[in-house]
Amino acid sequence: MTATEILGTRRVRGGRERARVVVIGGGYGGQLAAQSLARRTDATVTLVNDGDRFVQRVRLHQVASGQPIDAPRFADLLGGTGVRFLDDRATGIDLAAHRVSLRDGGALDYDVLVYALGSHTPIPEHxxxxxxxxxxxxxxxxxxxxxxxxxxxxxxxxxxxxxxxxxxxxxxxxxxxxxxxxxxxxxxxxxxxxxxxxxxxxxxxxxxxxxxxxxxxxxxxxxxxxxxxxxxxxxxxxGFAVGDLAARAGLAVDARGRALVDATLRSSSHPDVVAIGDAAAAVGSDGSVVRMACATAMPAAQHGARTVAAVLAGSEPRPWGFRYAVRCISLGRRDGLLQVVHGDDRPRDLVLTGRGAARVKEAICVNALRVQTHPRIPTSA
Ligand SMILES: Cc1cc2nc3c(=O)[nH]c(=O)nc-3n(C[C@H](O)[C@H](O)[C@H](O)COP(=O)(O)OP(=O)(O)OC[C@H]3O[C@@H](n4cnc5c(N)ncnc54)[C@H](O)[C@@H]3O)c2cc1C
CATH class of the missing domain: 3.50.50.60 (FAD/NAD(P)-binding domain)
Known part of the structure; x- marks a missing residue:
């Protein structure tokens, strides 16, 4: 579906226009936010991602070692949810006009924008x-x-x-x-x-x-x-880095280019933008910016959807209050480490190691994909 077709389908329900929510970036954060929004609101939800398949980034080291991994099509993940999917790249945001411009030349107007463009690793030559x-x-x-x-x-x-x-x-x-x-x-x-x-x-x-x-x-x-x-x-x-779309648009960003957000995950400069995942500088319950991680992007997506739903319903969104629970590290396919941590991510003297940890880590990765189609499953860690 093209951007123009999507804009043309804005419908009127009960005498009022449905709000338009545009989500840019379909990673662990954006895809889950789009799913949650479709369930929580009657807005038209459009997800824009530059590629038609969901990438399980937490498994990419497995790809490098020759293991096939699932990369489901957004069309399948989003089937039956009412979310419209657009395989395109967001190239600019006009914050005053509430408009996202796209690589194919189209544009999407929004009432609320969810900014979820994730991160990448800048690599030196060779x-x-x-x-x-x-x-x-x-x-x-x-x-x-x-x-x-x-x-x-x-x-x-x-x-x-x-x-x-x-x-x-x-x-x-x-x-x-x-x-x-x-x-x-x-x-x-x-x-x-x-x-x-x-x-x-x-x-x-x-x-x-x-x-x-x-x-x-x-x-x-x-x-x-x-x-x-x-x-x-x-x-x-x-190290992960973020793109410059937020900064170019004039959203408030930190020194790394991540969108600055308030406790409800709304942009601190433009409250009609909610920013989540690696591309946002969200603060946890201990007052420091959370790690760039799938483990933080997914709870932020669920909370960001609650914030958007509250804004559209005219009520006051609640603060996020994120706390860490565990860090889960694969060490090959047959070993791993579950490091239990305090709410502020400091390690506790409590670990699970070996095959048991490898199995739990695998279950967490499976669950991270499952949540993408079952957005009410809690994702606290
Ligand atoms: C090898 C590896 C292992 C990892 N292991 C773990 C782990 O064990 N636990 C953990 O918590 N985290 C882990 N991470 C980190 C985790 O993958 C990221 O923190 C997480 O993916 C962030 O989610 P996100 O939704 O913010 O962004 P992403 O998952 O990066 O998704 C962003 C999406 O936006 C799209 N996009 C970008 N720019 C545009 C644009 N202009 N227009 C349209 N679409 C765009 C991208 O194509 C992508 O689909 C790992 C990362 C890597 C690379």
Whole structure:
């Protein structure tokens, strides 16, 4: 369906026009918000995503190691919900005119906009990434071609750790090194950090800690102390960034370009915009900005939908009040770590490890997809 056709279908119900909600970005946050809005309101809900399939980003390191994953079509996920789907790219927002312009030349008018454009990993030349399906698939081909050789995974966060262990398990003939500028597992409990180190040792993942990468070359890395770290394949996982659409439009943003929101997830400069997921700087119950994570994007989507429903009903939206519960990390397909955390994300001395943790992590990933069509399932972690 084209944007013009959608605008032409705005209907009148009971003598008043239905409100128009446009959701841009169909990731864990935007797709779930669109589903929730269709159930909670009688607005016309339009979801715009640049691609016709839902991407399970939390499984992209599996794609890189050659495992097929489900990528359901939005047409199937949204079937029967009344949400209109548009495979297009949002290229601009006119906040005064309440209009989103699209790559195909069309435009969508909105009464409320849900901004959910997510994030990506900016990568240096000669490096690979696992932050998009195309990037992960390219890396997978490169790893299969390499057969033997050295892989350097740069970034000691959760994505780097999941990627390095997945590659080491799937490609045992490659030598995998995890390069981090800090100490691996510094933000885990002592037991959690000890477990990830044990698993890295078992899988043959070499650790290069307190090593800051200043350049990626075709044949490896240059470190801040001048040392060379040879590598045939470099995977860059050091940090997510957001696009500049919000900033270009004139929405209030933080230094990283994420939309600033109030406690109800409405833009602090334009309250007819609700921002969720990686593209928003939402604050949890402890007062700090929540991590860019599926574990925060989905609860934000459900709350954002409640906020929109309240605004459309003319009532006062409620604050989000997000609290963390657990961090769940895959360490290959047969091991994992569940790190129980305080509401503010500080680790508690409580972990589940091994096959049990791998099974729980798999169940969480399955549930993250299931919630996309059952938006009332709670998603607190
Ligand atoms: C390998 C990997 C493993 C991860 N593991 C975990 C994990 O275990 N737990 C966890 O909590 N998080 C994990 N994450 C992070 C998690 O995937 C993200 O935080 C989450 O996807 C954010 O959801 P989102 O809806 O904000 O954005 P996204 O999922 O990034 O979705 C944004 C969508 O918007 C679309 N889009 C972007 N720009 C435009 C535009 N201009 N017009 C139209 N559409 C657009 C994109 O194509 C995309 O479909 C992982 C990430 C990676 C890469």
């Amino acid at each position: 490096a690979h990434d696992v932050s998009t399906t195309a990037g992960a698939a390219r890396l997978g081909e490169r790893l299969r071609d390499a057969r033997t050789g050295r892989v350097a995974v740069v970034g000691g966060g959760l994505t780097g750790l999941e990627t390095a262990t997945e590659i080491a398990e799937a490609f045992p003939r490659l030598t995998t090194t995890l390069v981090t500028d800090g100490a691996l597992g510094a933000d885990l409990s002592g037991r959690g950090a000890a477990h990830v180190r044990r698993v890295c040792a078992r899988l043959g993942v070499r650790l290069l800690e307190h090593a800051s990468v200043v350049a990626v070359r075709p044949d490896g890395l240059t470190l801040a102390d001048g040392a060379d770290e040879p590598a045939d394949v470099v995977v860059w996982t050091a």
